[in-house]
Structures are given as C-alpha cells and as structure tokens.
Amino acid sequence: MGSLTIDFRRDGKTPLYYQLYQFIVEEIRSGHYREGEKMPSKRALSDHLKISQNTVDTAYQMLVTEGYLRAVAKSGFYVCRVEAPLFQPKPMETISQQAAPGEEYDFDFSTNTVDADAFPYATWAKITKEIMYHQRELLRHGHGQGDWCLRESVAKYLHEYRGVACSPAQLVVGAGMEYLLTLVCQLLGPDAIFAMENPGYPKACQTIRNSGKSLCFLDVDQQGMSLEQLYDSPANVAYITPSHQFPTGVVMPIGRRAELLGWAAERANRYVIEDDYDSEFKFSGRPIPALQGLAPTDRVIYIGTFSRSIAPSIRIAYMVLPHCLLEPYQERFGKYSSTVSRFEQHTLHCFLRDGHLERHLNRRKNSYRKRREALLAEWKNSPLAPDIQILGANAGLHCLLRVDNGYTENQLIAAAKEVRVKVQGLSGYYLAPSRLSCQAPTLLMGYAQLSPEQIREAVGRLSWAWGKSIV
Amino acid sequence: MGSLTIDFRRDGKTPLYYQLYQFIVEEIRSGHYREGEKMPSKRALSDHLKISQNTVDTAYQMLVTEGYLRAVAKSGFYVCRVEAPLFQPKPMETISQQAAPGEEYDFDFSTNTVDADAFPYATWAKITKEIMYHQRELLRHGHGQGDWCLRESVAKYLHEYRGVACSPAQLVVGAGMEYLLTLVCQLLGPDAIFAMENPGYPKACQTIRNSGKSLCFLDVDQQGMSLEQLYDSPANVAYITPSHQFPTGVVMPIGRRAELLGWAAERANRYVIEDDYDSEFKFSGRPIPALQGLAPTDRVIYIGTFSRSIAPSIRIAYMVLPHCLLEPYQERFGKYSSTVSRFEQHTLHCFLRDGHLERHLNRRKNSYRKRREALLAEWKNSPLAPDIQILGANAGLHCLLRVDNGYTENQLIAAAKEVRVKVQGLSGYYLAPSRLSCQAPTLLMGYAQLSPEQIREAVGRLSWAWGKSIV
Numbered sequence: 017m018g019s020l021t022i023d024f025r026r027d028g029k030t031p032l033y034y035q036l037y038q039f040i041v042e043e044i045r046s047g048h049y050r051e052g053e054k055m056p057s058k059r060a061l062s063d064h065l066k067i068s069q070n071t072v073d074t075a076y077q078m079l080v081t082e083g084y085l086r087a088v089a090k091s092g093f094y095v096c097r098v099e100a101p102l103f104q105p106k107p108m109e110t111i112s113q114q115a116a117p118g119e120e121y122d123f124d125f126s127t128n129t130v131d132a133d134a135f136p137y138a139t140w141a142k143i144t145k146e147i148m149y150h151q152r153e154l155l156r157h158g159h160g161q162g163d164w165c166l167r168e169s170v171a172k173y174l175h176e177y178r179g180v181a182c183s184p185a186q187l188v189v190g191a192g193m194e195y196l197l198t199l200v201c202q203l204l205g206p207d208a209i210f211a212m213e214n215p216g217y218p219k220a221c222q223t224i225r226n227s228g229k230s231l232c233f234l235d236v237d238q239q240g241m242s243l244e245q246l247y248d249s250p251a252n253v254a255y256i257t258p259s260h261q262f263p264t265g266v267v268m269p270i271g272r273r274a275e276l277l278g279w280a281a282e283r284a285n286r287y288v289i290e291d292d293y294d295s296e297f298k299f300s301g302r303p304i305p306a307l308q309g310l311a312p313t314d315r316v317i318y319i320g321t322f323s324r325s326i327a328p329s330i331r332i333a334y335m336v337l338p339h340c341l342l343e344p345y346q347e348r349f350g351k352y353s354s355t356v357s358r359f360e361q362h363t364l365h366c367f368l369r370d371g372h373l374e375r376h377l378n379r380r381k382n383s384y385r386k387r388r389e390a391l392l393a394e395w396k397n398s399p400l401a402p403d404i405q406i407l408g409a410n411a412g413l414h415c416l417l418r419v420d421n422g423y424t425e426n427q428l429i430a431a432a433k434e435v436r437v438k439v440q441g442l443s444g445y446y447l448a449p450s451r452l453s454c455q456a457p458t459l460l461m462g463y464a465q466l467s468p469e470q471i472r473e474a475v476g477r478l479s480w481a482w483g484k485s486i487v
Numbered sequence: 488m489g490s491l492t493i494d495f496r497r498d499g500k501t502p503l504y505y506q507l508y509q510f511i512v513e514e515i516r517s518g519h520y521r522e523g524e525k526m527p528s529k530r531a532l533s534d535h536l537k538i539s540q541n542t543v544d545t546a547y548q549m550l551v552t553e554g555y556l557r558a559v560a561k562s563g564f565y566v567c568r569v570e571a572p573l574f575q576p577k578p579m580e581t582i583s584q585q586a587a588p589g590e591e592y593d594f595d596f597s598t599n600t601v602d603a604d605a606f607p608y609a610t611w612a613k614i615t616k617e618i619m620y621h622q623r624e625l626l627r628h629g630h631g632q633g634d635w636c637l638r639e640s641v642a643k644y645l646h647e648y649r650g651v652a653c654s655p656a657q658l659v660v661g662a663g664m665e666y667l668l669t670l671v672c673q674l675l676g677p678d679a680i681f682a683m684e685n686p687g688y689p690k691a692c693q694t695i696r697n698s699g700k701s702l703c704f705l706d707v708d709q710q711g712m713s714l715e716q717l718y719d720s721p722a723n724v725a726y727i728t729p730s731h732q733f734p735t736g737v738v739m740p741i742g743r744r745a746e747l748l749g750w751a752a753e754r755a756n757r758y759v760i761e762d763d764y765d766s767e768f769k770f771s772g773r774p775i776p777a778l779q780g781l782a783p784t785d786r787v788i789y790i791g792t793f794s795r796s797i798a799p800s801i802r803i804a805y806m807v808l809p810h811c812l813l814e815p816y817q818e819r820f821g822k823y824s825s826t827v828s829r830f831e832q833h834t835l836h837c838f839l840r841d842g843h844l845e846r847h848l849n850r851r852k853n854s855y856r857k858r859r860e861a862l863l864a865e866w867k868n869s870p871l872a873p874d875i876q877i878l879g880a881n882a883g884l885h886c887l888l889r890v891d892n893g894y895t896e897n898q899l900i901a902a903a904k905e906v907r908v909k910v911q912g913l914s915g916y917y918l919a920p921s922r923l924s925c926q927a928p929t930l931l932m933g934y935a936q937l938s939p940e941q942i943r944e945a946v947g948r949l950s951w952a953w954g955k956s957i958v
Binding site for chain 2: 135352
C-alpha cells in the first residue's frame with residue numbers, strides 16, 4: 017500500500033475521486049499492480065490517504081465499471097487482466113485549416129452558383145424567427161419523409177410549377193440530391209444498371225458509383241439521351257435531365273420523352289430518374305412540364321432541390337416516388353429519421369404557402385432573363401461572333417459557347433484566366449470517352465450570379481483574350 | 488386553318504400565348520394535325536385569330552422547344568412525329584394524411600426520446616436569430632464536411648467530454664447517423680463484412696443492410712460483443728456501442744476494449760465503428776473515455792450525434808475518420824455538399840463555444856441522475872422486488888429490467904398497456920436468433936423523459952399489473 021501515496025492536487029479543478037482513479041489506472045497499466053492482486057479495502061485506503069470512504073468508493077466503482085478491477089462479494093476488489101496493447105489517452109490533434117491557395121477571379125461563369133443576394137432573406141429570417149419563438153414542439157421527432165404540411169405544400173408547388181402529379185404520401189424530403197439519390201440507388205436493388213447522359217452531371221455519377229451500381233454512358237444528341245443507345249444497353253434505370261440537359265442545355269422534345277416512357281413501360285424493372293435541377297427557369301414561355309406528370313406508367317422517380325431557387329446552403333431537396341416503390345421504401349427506409357431540421361422544414365412550408373417563393377421566382381426570372389439577353393447580345397456583337405455558336409440557352413441558368421477559332425479548350429480557359437474570368441470547359445463533363453467529344457472547344461457559361469453589366473465587361477475581356485494570338 | 492379557332496379566355500389568368508400553345512398541343516395529340524403537316528404562318532394566324540404576331544411567335548417557339556413543331560428556315564413550321572404513348576398531364580393526387588390509430592399511454596418508457604422540455608431552447612432560438620440576422624453570407628456554399636469553425640468546436644467538445652483525439656480535418660458533420668453510416672459502408676468497400684452486436688441497434692442494422700453489406704450477428708455477454716465469436720467470424724468491421732451497449736447497457740471493460748483494438752490491428756482492412764450514442768451520461772463518476780482516444784492504431788471510426796443531447800429534430804451528427812480513410816473519403820465524397828444547413832451549423836458552433844451545451848449537460852445529468860435513482864429505488868421497494876433484476880444502469884439513459892415471475896415478455900407488455908404504461912421488450916432487439924435470447928423476460932426502461940414523480944407512479948402501476956394473476 018506504500019505505493020499508493022498520491023500527491024492530491026487540491027485546486028478544486030479535478031475531483032479527488034478522479035485523481036485516485038487516474039492514479040490506479042496508471043499503476044495497473046504500468047504493471048505495478050498485477051492481475052489478481054487484491055486492492056486495499058476502502059476503509060484502509062481512506063484512512064491511509066486521509067480522504068473520505070465515499071471518495072474511494074466512487075473511484076473503485078469507476079474502476080470496476082471500466083473493467084480495471086472486479087468486485088468479489090464479501091472479499092474485496094481485485095485487479096483484472098488488461099491485455100496488450102497498452103495505451104494512453106491521446107492528445108487532441110491540432111491541424112489547422114489549410115486554406116486553398118486563392119485563385120482570384122473578377123468574374124465567374126461557373127454553373128453551380130446562383131445570385132444569393134437576390135433571395136428575400138429578411139422574409140426567410142423573419143419566418144424562421146417566428147417559428148423558433150412559437151413552435152417549440154418542433155424539437156420533437158418529425159416524420160421520416162418530412163412533415164406532412166411541408167410535403168403538401170411541395171406537392172402543390174410541383175404541380176403548379178412543374179406539372180408533377182403526386183400526393184404528399186409519395187414525397188420524400190431530404191438534405192440534398194446526393195442523399196436522396198443514394199436512397200434511390202439502394203431502393204432499386206443491387207442488380208440495377210444505370211444509364212447516364214454523357215456529358216452529364218458528375219455529382220450524380222459519383223453518387224451512383226459510390227452506391228456500387230454499374231453505369232453505362234450514353235451520348236447526348238440534339239434531343240437529349242440517345243434512345244437507340246439506351247435500347248442497345250443493358251441498363252434498366254435511366255438517369256436524365258430532360259428539362260435542361262446538364263451540361264449541354266438540350267431540352268428533350270416531347271417525341272423523345274414519349275419514346276423514353278415507352279422504353280420504361282416495356283419491362284417491369286425499368287425506371288426513369290428525372291432530375292429537374294433548374295427547371296424553374298425557362299425564358300421563352302412557360303416552363304416545360306416535367307416528364308413525371310406526363311407518364312402514363314408508374315415508372316418515373318422525380319428528383320429536385322430548393323438549393324437553386326432558394327440558396328445553396330439551405331439543404332432541402334425532394335423526390336417523388338412512383339406508387340410501386342412506396343411499400344419497398346417504407347419497408348427499408350421507413351425508420352430513417354428525416355435529414356432536414358424541422359425548423360427549416362416549417363420555414364420552407366410557410367415560405368411556399370404564403371407565396372414568397374412564387375414572387376421570388378418571378379422576380380428572379382425577369383432578372384435572369386435580362387442576364388441571359390445581355391450574354392446573348394454581347395456575344396452577338398463581339399468581334400469573335402463569326403467563330404461563336406451558342407447552344408442550350410432556352411432554359412436553365414447556363415448555356416454552352418462553342419468557340420471555333422483554332423484554340424483548344426484548355427488554351428481558351430487559360431486565356432480567360434489571364435483576364436481574371438473563370439470559365440469551365442465542356443470536356444470536363446464527359447463522364448466517359450465519347451465520339452461526340454471531339455467537337456469544337458466548348459465552354460459553359462453560367463450567368464446566374466453576374467449582373468448584365470458584369471456580363472458585358474466579362475464578355476468584352478473574353479473577346480479580347482480569345483481574339484489575340486495565344487503564344 | 489378552320490380548326491384553329493380558339494375561344495380565348497380573356498380573364499387575365501392564362502396568357503394568350505399559353506392558351507394557343509395548349510390548343511395546338513391538343514390538336515397534335517388528338518391527331519387533328521398529322522406529322523409533316525405545315526402550320527399556318529405566324530402572320531396568317533395572327534390575322535386570323537386577331538392576336539399579335541408576338542403571341543403566335545411565343546407559342547410556336549414553345550412548341551418547337553418542346554418538340555411538337557420543327558422550324559424549317561425560309562419555309563415555316565411543321566408538325567413533328569409524336570410517338571405513342573399519348574398522354575395527358577395528370578391531375579395532382581389528393582390523398583389525405585392517414586393518422587395512425589392513437590395508442591394512448593400515460594407513461595412512456597421508450598428509449599428513443601429525451602426530455603426536450605429541458606433544452607435551453609430560448610438560448611438556441613436567440614443564437615439562431617442573431618446568426619440569421621447578421622450572417623447573410625451563410626446562404627452560400629459551405630464546406631462539404633461541415634464548416635471549419637463547427638468542426639473545431641466539435642473536436643474540442645469530443646476531446647473534453649469523450650477523450651476523442653482528432654483534428655477538425657478528420658471530422659465529417661452530417662444530418663444524422665443513418666446518413667453518416669451509409670457513407671462509411673460505401674467507404675469501406677463492397678467486400679466489407681460487418682459484425683453487429685446481438686441484441687443491437689435495429690436502425691444501424693437496417694442502414695448497413697440497406698447499403699448491401701453482409702452482416703454477422705455476435706452475442707453480447709457481460710462485457711459486450713463476444714471477441715471469441717468475432718475472431719471466429721469472417722467480419723472485418725465491428726460495429727459496437729462500447730460506452731453503453733444498446734440495448735443491454737453493458738459497459739465494455741478496458742480489457743475487452745484492448746482485445747478489440749488488438750483484433751483490428753491484426754489485419755490491414757479491419758475497422759471498428761464506435762457508435763457513442765448516449766455516452767454523455769454516466770452516473771457514477773466521469774464518463775468512460777471513448778475507445779477512439781485509446782486506440783494506438785488508426786482503425787476506429789467514431790460516430791455520435793447531438794440528437795440526444797440537444798433535441799431529436801436537430802439533425803446534426805458527426806463522425807471522426809481515421810487518417811488512413813481521409814484520402815479515400817476525399818476522393819469519393821469530397822464533392823458532396825454538407826447535409827446540414829449552415830445556419831444550424833453556426834448555431835451549434837456558438838452553442839458549444841459559449842459553454843451552453845456544457846451547462847445544459849451538467850443540468851441534465853443531475854436531473855437524469857434523480858430519475859435514475861427514483862427508478863432504482865421504486866423497484867427496490869416494489870412488492871415485485873424479489874422477482875426483479877436491474878441491468879446496465881451505470882451509464883446512458885435506459886436500463887434493463889429482468890422480470891422472473893412466470894409471465895412472458897408479451898404478457899408483461901400487454902399488462903403494462905392495460906395500465907397505460909408503454910414498455911418495450913428486449914426480444915424485439917435481437918437482430919438474429921441467439922441462444923442468449925431464451926433468458927427471463929426482459930424489458931427496456933428508458934427514463935429520460937419521465938420526472939421522478941411520474942416514474943414512481945408508473946412503477947407503482949407496473950408492480951400492480953405484473954403482481955396480479957394474468958388471465
């Protein structure tokens with residue numbers, strides 16, 4: 017018991033029982049106490065160390081719970097065997113954040129950003145505050161597919177804006193497209209083979225690949241995914257962006273849509289995943305209705321998100337399941353908790369119910385139309401106009417720019433960078449080799465986050481940079 | 488052109504171009520216009536219908552974009568072929584919410600609820616409001632693993648509370664355990680075989696199963712998952728709840744922990760997933776440190792959630808990846824957007840930084856300790872005491888009650904229901920048959936959401952209901 021002499025720190029920071037506990041752990045780990053050895057009785061130790069029996073008892077109980085000691089009734093406490101590896105609690109690692117080397121641009125034509133400044137943020141914040149202050153009950157568990165009131169207002173919104181025909185029971189609200197697509201991949205079973213548009217949406221491709229599914233990459237022609245190639249492929253699930261193909265901007269015409277639905281109807285396990293990623297925005301007339309609402313068969317899984325119409329950091333996406341998948345979904349995912357905070361769910365519900373999103377989209381549409389017109393007009397008036405072709409500008413928030421003046425895509429991107437303008441090349445969106453990829457260099461022009469003035473300036477810089485000889 | 492006589496509704500609700508568009512779509516679908524047929528010129532139709540040429544142009548452009556017409560330069564517009572199936576936009580389905588038949592209880596010993604009333608909601612709401620009103624920039628994209636400041640405060644919290652050793656770079660913040668566990672399943676590859684505790688956590692089991700992984704179910708003995716069975720199994724990933732095994736409440740002693748880490752160190756592809764689901768709460772002395780912080784090897788994936796310490800509807804969970812998995816994670820999931828809203832991320836960050844969670848947990852711990860003591864004391868004083876054994880009460884927010892008075896588990900649950908008390912049976916948590924499941928009937932007693940008075944009343948009712956003869 018001589019070794020059990022502890023220099024207690026009586027600074028009030030660490031309780032005595034914990035110091036005693038730590039000391040004994042150390043003794044056992046370092047081998048000073050051996051397996052089977054009997055510990056001093058609580059009374060003896062308390063006398064010896066001049067601490068209360070209660071303190072010793074607490075430390076002993078901790079040591080028993082954690083398996084360092086075992087208590088033998090009417091006998092006392094014995095040291096247990098602690099198998100190697102012997103180890104020490106490790107300190108916290110302190111790696112500091114490594115900021116990415118700052119690539120600075122004045123103008124950014126990336127496709128994944130929107131004009132977050134235009135969002136009626138004050139309204140959103142006010143609704144959030146109201147809900148936080150008056151609906152405390154939202155701290156409790158909600159429905160796994162999302163609360164019913166939100167699903168009702170999303171169903172109504174999708175019907176009015178996109179011609180989607182669904183009941184709230186078919187809707188699943190989730191924190192982002194990747195999450196929902198992962199569920200769909202699992203739902204469609206291990207043998208599903210996915211057909212992807214090529215070029216296509218890399219994130220969706222990565223998500224499907226991460227889910228362990230096989231993929232076929234089909235060419236995108238002037239009407240969207242090639243149906244001929246789809247029929248020739250072993251795929252039973254077609255992932256498509258018919259309203260505004262990403263990234264080419266092709267709108268799938270009604271004839272191709274009908275053929276695609278016909279393909280799905282031919283076999284029991286065929287499905288179409290319709291990703292309607294920025295379908296709210298079309299500039300000549302009304303938006304093209306979603307495939308889902310036109311389908312006579314029950315084979316379309318419709319996926320969309322509010323990240324583009326509201327803000328990228330608000331993580332609320334949704335999917336509409338066909339009836340035939342509702343029961344399998346319930347069976348396998350029915351116990352999953354919703355991935356969206358109920359406070360945000362109810363904020364969005366009120367935002368939709370009270371018409372704020374509608375008004376916001378109408379304002380946005382006008383603003384985006386002006387940006388689109390500025391972009392088209394600037395290129396039309398550019399000295400480079402004879403070498404330029406614009407594609408896919410009828411819908412969505414970006415278009416393609418084909419530049420046929422002898423430079424490669426990489427040269428064009430590098431020259432743009434020289435004048436501090438960020439553009440992306442189409443070739444980066446080819447998910448697999450394609451004979452169509454050998455066309456003239458093509459760039460993506462996302463114009464959602466640039467004002468007409470910025471667009472004018474940026475196009476002017478590009479025209480100058482691409483017009484001169486590149487060394 | 489005679490058939491092109493439209494009775495325009497001039498009520499201002501539907502624009503003329505859209506009425507014209509709808510009319511022509513209908514004519515094409517019904518076969519009145521046939522493939523190849525030439526449409527009247529814009530000027531002719533505008534004269535005929537007494538509408539502006541602009542209106543006709545908009546409708547024609549929509550029809551071209553959607554593939555009903557094609558434009559032939561210097562000639563005019565022609566009807567395209569529309570393949571069967573012919574279809575109509577469908578109306579929205581209106582299925583109303585079906586409320587579950589109300590099973591009413593006065594007292595609920597379920598394990599999945601906490602006392603949401605105790606949460607310092609006003610503070611949380613105030614922080615949220617402050618952030619909403621002053622950090623508009625949070626509308627933009629954040630980091631896919633969660634914003635750095637939150638990861639820093641979570642790493643600090645985990646180190647102080649749980650002895651977890653990690654840098655913020657190893658942390659991934661996500662919307663719930665199911666989501667993070669799904670990522671882990673994908674990350675560990677298609678050939679991973681998971682060992683689950685039996686009885687165990689059904690949601691984790693379902694999530695792993697949904698991810699297409701093979702599962703082995705191993706018995707839980709007095710020290711947790713059987714290591715003997717683990718060595719005999721083909722599993723290379725062990726999913727465990729060492730701090731308070733769910734549902735038995737067993738705390739894995741230090742010796743078994745060391746053995747488990749030894750098992751993981753033996754092969755390159757072995758991992759331990761440590762689910763630390765309600766580890767903040769331990770009642771005799773300090774919480775047992777997490778396995779992760781003790782591991783000399785880089786093979787522990789640590790998962791936890793704030794759903795229990797804050798509120799079930801706040802969907803913020805986290806995982807700590809070992810260094811060896813950081814690069815594969817980045818490669819495969821680096822482009823995924825975070826599933827947690829940045830506003831909630833920053834609210835939690837401030838809540839942690841300013842010590843609110845710490846104070847909340849301390850208050851909760853005292854309150855839960857009283858509830859636990861009330862539960863233990865009531866059963867000790869119950870007339871049923873000789874037939875009762877309480878297990879797993881050292882940590883966590885529930886314990887097990889073994890009742891050996893001749894009744895089956897189902898009879899006990901039914902008798903409890905008669906007196907409006909909800910209890911769950913242990914047998915429902917056996918994920919696979921086990922020879923250990925033939926023990927005396929055992930019930931789960933989650934006491935987190937009941938006050939000491941409620942616990943006294945509920946235990947009184949149970950003692951009465953289980954004490955009388957059951958017909």
